[in-house]
Amino acid sequence: MIRGNVIIAHEICKGCELCIAACPQESLGLSEKINLKGYRYAVLVQDNCTGCINCALVCPDAAITVYREKKHAKGAAADAITA
Amino acid sequence: MEIPPLTNGFELVYKKPRTLTETPMHYCPGCGHGVVHRVLMEVVDEMGIQDKTIGVAPVGCSVFAYDYMNVDMQEAAHGRASAAATGIKRVLPDRFVFSYQGDGDLAAIGTAETIHVVNRGENILMLFINNAVYGMTGGQMAPTTLLGMKTTTSPFGRESGLAGHPLKITNLLAQLPGAYYVTRQAVHTAAAVRKLKKAIQLGFQYQSLKKGTCFIEVVSNCPSGWKMTPTDSNKWLEENMLPMYPLGDLKTPARSMN
Ligand SMILES: Cc1ncc(C[n+]2csc(CCOP(=O)(O)OP(=O)(O)O)c2C)c(N)n1
Ligand code: SF4
Ligand code: SF4
Ligand code: SF4
Ligand SMILES: [Mg+2]
Numbered sequence: 001m002i003r004g005n006v007i008i009a010h011e012i013c014k015g016c017e018l019c020i021a022a023c024p025q026e027s028l029g030l031s032e033k034i035n036l037k038g039y040r041y042a043v044l045v046q047d048n049c050t051g052c053i054n055c056a057l058v059c060p061d062a063a064i065t066v067y068r069e070k071k072h073a074k075g076a077a078a079d080a081i082t083a
Numbered sequence: 084m085e086i087p088p089l090t091n092g093f094e095l096v097y098k099k100p101r102t103l104t105e106t107p108m109h110y111c112p113g114c115g116h117g118v119v120h121r122v123l124m125e126v127v128d129e130m131g132i133q134d135k136t137i138g139v140a141p142v143g144c145s146v147f148a149y150d151y152m153n154v155d156m157q158e159a160a161h162g163r164a165s166a167a168a169t170g171i172k173r174v175l176p177d178r179f180v181f182s183y184q185g186d187g188d189l190a191a192i193g194t195a196e197t198i199h200v201v202n203r204g205e206n207i208l209m210l211f212i213n214n215a216v217y218g219m220t221g222g223q224m225a226p227t228t229l230l231g232m233k234t235t236t237s238p239f240g241r242e243s244g245l246a247g248h249p250l251k252i253t254n255l256l257a258q259l260p261g262a263y264y265v266t267r268q269a270v271h272t273a274a275a276v277r278k279l280k281k282a283i284q285l286g287f288q289y290q291s292l293k294k295g296t297c298f299i300e301v302v303s304n305c306p307s308g309w310k311m312t313p314t315d316s317n318k319w320l321e322e323n324m325l326p327m328y329p330l331g332d333l334k335t336p337a338r339s340m341n
Pocket of ligand 2: 004050
């Protein structure tokens with residue numbers, strides 16, 4: 001399985017949960033803590049992210065950055081960004 | 084359990100576009116406006132047209148769009164974004180000019196400007212964010228409000244005898260010879276966001292051909308005005324908005340060459 005990872009800007013996040021609903025892997029959930037705005041923010045709750053970028057595409061606050069495990073074949077990352 | 088982020092041995096596959104500013108957006112949690120802003124700026128970044136793009140912001144929740152998009156922008160009077168964009172494009176024809184408007188702005192107070200801009204075939208890209216209410220002022224009924232839909236000014240649901248029918252202004256505009264490319268998209272799923280991006284790319288590319296107006300409706304949500312959670316609002320959109328406002332192209336260059 002392709003391994004991915006997301007970094008969520010938790011002070012930008014408004015806890016709308018749209019990324020959670022969009023994740024095919026159910027990798028995301030809401031934090032127990034709240035951020036400075038008072039929102040529970042999105043966090044990874046399972047180590048099974050594939051780096052599909054669905055969460056980042058639906059995030060209204062552009063809070064999500066996505067990484068994917070490096071492949072030996074070049075060009076895979078560029079394809080993903082323009083997908 | 085929170086998994087700590089790991090980036091060793093990983094490569095970047097998605098980050099927010101550079102042309103979207105660092106200013107946190109004021110929109111309510113889950114509001115589609117933020118997604119449209121981001122996708123628009125992704126296209127500007129990828130086409131390398133930041134210094135050639137001029138946007139016109141509306142009156143409505145997206146009135147501060149110029150704070151979030153790092154391109155030249157002009158604020159217009161309520162409903163008049165496409166009229167202001169007309170002037171800008173005529174004076175600076177080599178720029179990529181877009182207008183950005185809600186349904187109250189574009190299809191109520193600005194109906195006359197909207198129709199005549201498209202009828203004249205102005206070479207601009209018009210973005211129309213249809214969330215079926217006046218979001219900014221508290222969720223009042225808009226021309227695009229669905230029949231039976233409860234808003235602050237139709238508390239028992241919109242009734243056609245009193246308030247007319249939902250106005251499919253995009254379908255009306257597609258009839259006009261000045262319209263070159265007319266499409267209806269959405270942002271409620273990742274697949275819809277990908278399609279919207281392709282449409283915006285086409286809208287900007289066609290602008291260089293000087294063949295007429297490109298018009299993109301985005302069926303969007305207003306969780307606050309609709310009094311729903313963001314996830315419920317997207318489900319409601321899919322079940323109620325999309326049957327009335329089906330997604331897809333209404334006019335494409337190939338089909339309009341008849
Ligand atoms: C001349 C004038 N009339 C009325 C208003 C009040 N007003 C502000 S925004 C708005 C409508 C906003 O709705 P829409 O265009 O759908 O944008 P949204 O907030 O839903 O994105 C109205 C009627 C105004 N600001 N100026
Ligand atoms: S990148 Fe894909 S798999 Fe990973 S958290 Fe986001 S939606 Fe889930
Ligand atoms: S979609 Fe964005 S703002 Fe909403 S919960 Fe996820 S990271 Fe936060
Ligand atoms: S009122 Fe509606 S349209 Fe305005 S920011 Fe809130 S959710 Fe978005
Ligand atoms: Mg509206």
